[in-house]
Amino acid sequence: MTANEIKFIKSLSQKKFRDSSGLFVVEGEKLVAEALASRFTVEKVYRREEIGEAAMARISAFSSPSPALALVRRPDDLLQTDIPSTGLFLALDGIRDPGNLGTILRIADWFGLDGVYASPDTVDVFNPKVVQATMGAIFRVKFHYAEIPSLCKGVLKADGKVYGTFLDGENLYGKELGRDPLAVIVIGNEAGGISRETAACVSDRLYIPPYPVGDPGSESLNAAVATAVTVAEFRRRLL
Amino acid sequence: MTANEIKFIKSLSQKKFRDSSGLFVVEGEKLVAEALASRFTVEKVYRREEIGEAAMARISAFSSPSPALALVRRPDDLLQTDIPSTGLFLALDGIRDPGNLGTILRIADWFGLDGVYASPDTVDVFNPKVVQATMGAIFRVKFHYAEIPSLCKGVLKADGKVYGTFLDGENLYGKELGRDPLAVIVIGNEAGGISRETAACVSDRLYIPPYPVGDPGSESLNAAVATAVTVAEFRRRLL
Numbered sequence: 062m063t064a065n066e067i068k069f070i071k072s073l074s075q076k077k078f079r080d081s082s083g084l085f086v087v088e089g090e091k092l093v094a095e096a097l098a099s100r101f102t103v104e105k106v107y108r109r110e111e112i113g114e115a116a117m118a119r120i121s122a123f124s125s126p127s128p129a130l131a132l133v134r135r136p137d138d139l140l141q142t143d144i145p146s147t148g149l150f151l152a153l154d155g156i157r158d159p160g161n162l163g164t165i166l167r168i169a170d171w172f173g174l175d176g177v178y179a180s181p182d183t184v185d186v187f188n189p190k191v192v193q194a195t196m197g198a199i200f201r202v203k204f205h206y207a208e209i210p211s212l213c214k215g216v217l218k219a220d221g222k223v224y225g226t227f228l229d230g231e232n233l234y235g236k237e238l239g240r241d242p243l244a245v246i247v248i249g250n251e252a253g254g255i256s257r258e259t260a261a262c263v264s265d266r267l268y269i270p271p272y273p274v275g276d277p278g279s280e281s282l283n284a285a286v287a288t289a290v291t292v293a294e295f296r297r298r299l300l
Numbered sequence: 301m302t303a304n305e306i307k308f309i310k311s312l313s314q315k316k317f318r319d320s321s322g323l324f325v326v327e328g329e330k331l332v333a334e335a336l337a338s339r340f341t342v343e344k345v346y347r348r349e350e351i352g353e354a355a356m357a358r359i360s361a362f363s364s365p366s367p368a369l370a371l372v373r374r375p376d377d378l379l380q381t382d383i384p385s386t387g388l389f390l391a392l393d394g395i396r397d398p399g400n401l402g403t404i405l406r407i408a409d410w411f412g413l414d415g416v417y418a419s420p421d422t423v424d425v426f427n428p429k430v431v432q433a434t435m436g437a438i439f440r441v442k443f444h445y446a447e448i449p450s451l452c453k454g455v456l457k458a459d460g461k462v463y464g465t466f467l468d469g470e471n472l473y474g475k476e477l478g479r480d481p482l483a484v485i486v487i488g489n490e491a492g493g494i495s496r497e498t499a500a501c502v503s504d505r506l507y508i509p510p511y512p513v514g515d516p517g518s519e520s521l522n523a524a525v526a527t528a529v530t531v532a533e534f535r536r537r538l539l
Contacts, residue, residue: 170517272535278409286528293529296511
């Protein structure tokens with residue numbers, strides 16, 4: 062391994078170098094195996110037994126270097142302007158925490174969503190912390206960046222529904238959910254919630270009731286947690 | 301502010317110094333206000349306008365120092381060996397991720413759980429990252445450390461139920477949940493799930509069905525997400 066190679070791999074922890082190279086880093090035996098089995102193109106795999114402990118420690122982002130690390134090519138359909146015609150989708154309106162984004166992709170995978178759209182100000186999905194937190198869901202879930210207000214307007218125009226959770230929304234459990242031919246669930250930013258521009262396109266405002274009703278204690282739920290409770294409710298009706 | 305004072309505050313990022321002093325650090329205007337309004341004893345509050353920007357930057361764990369930081373005394377009922385007689389509780393069996401623990405306390409707060417018990421190998425609840433992730437729920441939720449297998453055995457002996465999620469459990473949505481006078485929901489470790497010793501005390505094995513059934517994509521859900529979906533289901537029946 063050359064010094065330049067090491068330098069290049071380390072540079073991929075920064076978004077600008079992922080953008081210019083079109084590559085991202087995947088670490089860990091299991092995640093590398095999932096990358097190899099996926100539709101993604103794996104450019105190179107480094108294994109500890111081949112390059113040695115010391116070299117692996119230099120390229121690994123982990124405190125205890127993983128046995129395998131791969132350079133994977135980002136898909137070329139990342140940006141999406143087309144409006145889907147059927148399915149249940151998530152639209153992420155400015156998720157900033159890498160752990161939250163990874164966890165949300167895992168939720169989308171578990172509950173079989175048809176895709177996840179993220180606003181341009183959402184944290185980069187190829188950030189190493191996001192990749193790790195997806196536990197491999199990144200290789201299975203259809204993920205795109207899109208302008209969320211445009212997406213939502215397009216969905217409404219195609220007679221789809223746009224759902225979002227708000228503190229003044231309707232009780233989630235009292236709604237007939239999960240049977241729309243086309244629907245998007247908007248998930249707001251951790252601190253600010255759903256942006257005003259996106260909120261204007263929400264057709265159905267939902268609320269996850271606390272217990273006892275009217276006494277939530279905390280002001281809100283974590284963004285990934287709210288996603289999970291909402292998505293589970295959409296799928297629950299179909300089981 | 302003396303150099304020793306700064307050194308002491310910074311030392312509280314380490315568990316051993318929190319243990320020896322009985323104090324932990326709370327940062328941010330909102331969290332400090334919640335600490336002051338809570339049953340916790342606030343020993344000292346430092347405000348940026350009083351100690352200055354430079355001193356605040358030295359004691360703050362954040363990249364942009366918060367306007368307020370407080371030293372708060374840990375409650376003295378942290379360790380618990382008594383078995384509760386009624387209520388719905390969580391029992392955390394080795395949660396290691398600070399963000400997960402904080403998010404779980406926020407869930408417990410939102411859904412009005414009667415308390416949270418954590419095994420001794422759970423991450424320290426006064427770790428600054430946990431405190432931050434609770435968004436203030438740490439000041440409202442009854443939190444204790446306890447030996448989880450002993451707790452579960454005691455709950456069974458008191459005719460309570462012990463629930464846990466397992467890949468071979470029963471469909472969560474097909475069970476009559478939420479009406480037990482006394483119940484504990486066990487949440488397993490992020491990587492290993494529920495320990496064998498604790499699993500032996502689980503009376504009701506649950507499973508969160510993926511969609512479509514039988515095709516989860518991902519192998520599991522994040523621990524906090526599984527907690528949220530399960531707890532929401534217990535409360536949903538009562539609304």
